[in-house]
Amino acid sequence: MPARVKVRESPQLLERFGAKWTPTVLLLDPAGVERHRIEGFLPATDFAGQLLLGLGHAAFEAKDWKAAQRHFGEILKKLPDTDAAPEAQYWKGVSRYKETNDATALTETFEAFQKRYRDSPWAKKASVWGPAA
Amino acid sequence: MAIEWMTDVDAALAKARESGRPLLIDFTAAPM
Numbered sequence: 518m519p520a521r522v523k524v525r526e527s528p529q530l531l532e533r534f535g536a537k538w539t540p541t542v543l544l545l546d547p548a549g550v551e552r553h554r555i556e557g558f559l560p561a562t563d564f565a566g567q568l569l570l571g572l573g574h575a576a577f578e579a580k581d582w583k584a585a586q587r588h589f590g591e592i593l594k595k596l597p598d599t600d601a602a603p604e605a606q607y608w609k610g611v612s613r614y615k616e617t618n619d620a621t622a623l624t625e626t627f628e629a630f631q632k633r634y635r636d637s638p639w640a641k642k643a644s645v646w647g648p649a650a
Numbered sequence: 651m652a653i654e655w656m657t658d659v660d661a662a663l664a665k666a667r668e669s670g671r672p673l674l675i676d677f678t679a680a681p682m
């Protein structure tokens with residue numbers, strides 16, 4: 518559901534939502550809690566990736582593990598070259614682990630980072646899921 | 651496909667709550 522705020526007409530909403538620059542896009546869950554924030558311009562594909570990240574995080578917070586995996590997986594499938602992709606790979610693995618309680622999901626996520634996005638900060642976060650040194 | 655933007659944020663928040671759907675809010679200074 519999309520809403521647009523014209524900040525020149527409603528500057529009080531900037532403060533209310535802590536938006537300090539335009540463009541800023543917030544993704545809120547149905548309860549009105551912010552789940553993702555995009556500040557500054559992004560090309561269309563990167564913007565789409567960030568929106569899907571937001572939907573994935575909102576689903577994750579709602580403990581809808583399947584929906585979270587679907588949103589994160591869509592980034593990996595359709596937008597694999599965007600900045601959102603390494604983060605999506607990380608959270609897709611975590612979502613699968615939360616759904617199954619099977620640590621294999623984390624091990625396989627570590628292995629996926631060995632093949633792609635190896636130099637990303639998210640690969641570092643997943644490094645603890647690999648074999649012990 | 652044109653996006654139907656709501657401009658009343660509180661109404662949009664209420665609609666999101668009722669429908670159980672996420673809400674996207676775009677803060678823009680660009681003329682529309």
